[in-house]
Amino acid sequence: MLHHISFAVSDLERSAAFYDVVLATLGYQRVWTNASAVGYGLAGGGDKFAIKQRGDTVRAPPAGFHLAFSAPARSAVDQFHEAALRVGGENLGGPGLRANYGADYYATFVRDPDGYVIEAVINHAVGADGSQGTR
16 A cells, blocks of 8 residues: 655754664665655665654654554564664564564564654464474
């Protein structure tokens, strides 16, 4: 349904440093940069998420809004959480199963430097051999 989304940020350099590290854990990277914005997506593709410099008046949306990034594996969710905390994110719920969302819903939640709530999630079963298939 969604083509892309962008967040207004108060400090582009700070936010780009955060998202460069955090999104890399999920396999995403910068796909374009200009003086006032940075776009992220898969290598060789267009942006699906962008951050745009908007100054000190930036206010994150109120409780109830968050953005969930798709993770390729549970280990990537773990790495996302660790990286986010290391580069200035706030812990809002460590990596783990969220049974209230489904038996295989594995996620973590953090707050970015501008106050946006972001999530990394994978919703796949893990086989006895550690493989992660789809349901």
